[in-house]
Amino acid sequence: MSSALRQFKHRFLIGLMKIFAGLGPAAAYMAFAGRGSSAQLCRHIARSGVRRVLVVTDRPLRELGIADKVVQELQAAGVDLAWYDGVMPDPTFDHVAEGVKVLKAHGSEAVLAIGGGSSIDAAKIIAASACNDEDPRQWVGLGKVRFEVMPIYAVPTTSGTGSEATMGAVISDPVSHEKGIISGSTLLPSATALDCELTEGLPAHITAATGMDALTHAIEAYICTWDRGTRLSHSRAAIKLIFEHLETAVNDGANSEAREAMSTAAYYAGIAINQVNVGNVHAIAHQLGGKYGIPHGMANALVLPHVLEFCREETQDSLAQLALLIGAGREGEAPAQLAGAFIQAVRELRSRVGIPDRSGKIRAEDYDYLCNLAMAECESYPVPRLLDRESTLAILANITA
Numbered sequence: 321m322s323s324a325l326r327q328f329k330h331r332f333l334i335g336l337m338k339i340f341a342g343l344g345p346a347a348a349y350m351a352f353a354g355r356g357s358s359a360q361l362c363r364h365i366a367r368s369g370v371r372r373v374l375v376v377t378d379r380p381l382r383e384l385g386i387a388d389k390v391v392q393e394l395q396a397a398g399v400d401l402a403w404y405d406g407v408m409p410d411p412t413f414d415h416v417a418e419g420v421k422v423l424k425a426h427g428s429e430a431v432l433a434i435g436g437g438s439s440i441d442a443a444k445i446i447a448a449s450a451c452n453d454e455d456p457r458q459w460v461g462l463g464k465v466r467f468e469v470m471p472i473y474a475v476p477t478t479s480g481t482g483s484e485a486t487m488g489a490v491i492s493d494p495v496s497h498e499k500g501i502i503s504g505s506t507l508l509p510s511a512t513a514l515d516c517e518l519t520e521g522l523p524a525h526i527t528a529a530t531g532m533d534a535l536t537h538a539i540e541a542y543i544c545t546w547d548r549g550t551r552l553s554h555s556r557a558a559i560k561l562i563f564e565h566l567e568t569a570v571n572d573g574a575n576s577e578a579r580e581a582m583s584t585a586a587y588y589a590g591i592a593i594n595q596v597n598v599g600n601v602h603a604i605a606h607q608l609g610g611k612y613g614i615p616h617g618m619a620n621a622l623v624l625p626h627v628l629e630f631c632r633e634e635t636q637d638s639l640a641q642l643a644l645l646i647g648a649g650r651e652g653e654a655p656a657q658l659a660g661a662f663i664q665a666v667r668e669l670r671s672r673v674g675i676p677d678r679s680g681k682i683r684a685e686d687y688d689y690l691c692n693l694a695m696a697e698c699e700s701y702p703v704p705r706l707l708d709r710e711s712t713l714a715i716l717a718n719i720t721a
């Protein structure tokens with residue numbers, strides 16, 4: 321397909337998306353925030369009248385006693401619990417099927433996810449599958465979950481994916497290694513708890529990678545071509561919080577102020593992408609995660625500065641605004657200079673939190689495969705510039721060790 325035709329098709333698709341998004345219900349966000357707020361969320365769930373809840377989590381959180389501590393208030397209120405703790409990183413439809421089996425045997429009326437993005441995403445698809453007999457593989461794509469889903473609640477134990485604030489869920493195919501996104505307005509969690517106490521024990525490398533994921537969300541929502549809702553204000557707030565607090569959260573994990581700031585930032589960035597979606601960075605990073613198992617935040621961090629350079633001309637004014645926001649430049653400096661200063665600040669933050677700029681897992685023989693998938697994926701996002709083959713191959717070469 322010629323470049324001009326591809327761009328025309330992209331503008332047409334994004335135009336359609338804008339029309340359909342305007343027809344749907346407005347998203348309603350509800351969050352309990354601060355240390356101990358997961359107990360408040362549990363009291364809220366119990367007060368809503370739900371009597372049987374499926375808890376979706378992973379085994380380490382169960383073994384550490386973290387998940388059981390979170391649900392104490394539910395048990396105290398007499399809510400009957402069932403557990404599915406088999407979620408692994410990059411959940412698959414097999415994980416979903418196992419969770420649905422537990423849910424149906426228990427007769428759960430709501431799902432509570434405790435964990436990182438994998439547990440929250442799995443919980444969303446488990447809840448949807450319990451409310452509809454279709455094969456969930458049919459829902460991969462944009463906005464294909466169009467039916468009522470039982471209430472989903474989320475207690476994130478990392479600060480990055482923002483899944484607690486989005487209507488999307490990432491699912492992986494263990495055979496093809498490709499990642500798909502299932503979405504629909506009824507997959508947005510009814511309420512979440514941003515309980516920073518739960519993130520204080522998170523290892524530094526996970527804090528760094530998930531924090532860079534949140535930063536990527538906020539930047540991609542800020543530079544996209546779809547001016548919708550509160551994406552600018554939520555992105556700006558998230559970016560400022562991340563530049564001010566991520567390094568401290570990585571180096572001093574028990575620092576409550578930094579942890580609380582990062583929980584808030586990830587949530588704000590999630591709200592931003594829930595309105596306009598992600599962009600080129602994710603289009604490439606999803607392939608790196610699917611093919612090599614590179615953690616999502618790490619993959620984003622590898623790609624982010626290169627994609628910003630790739631669309632620097634189209635996004636110069638936005639990047640210049642962000643440079644002023646984080647203090648990487650001064651009023652009166654040329655926008656081109658400010659934009660460059662912001663990209664450099666992103667590189668420096670990545671380095672300060674210990675994330676390398678290249679990965680030894682990426683193989684040159686896979687470039688074409690990765691490039692084709694990334695170019696296809698970016699066409700569904702409101703990106704300022706569509707990835708092209710030459711630039712995508714150059715980005716892949718630049719992040720290969």
Ligand SMILES: [Fe+2]
Nearest residue numbers: 481533537616
């Ligand atoms: Fe992400």
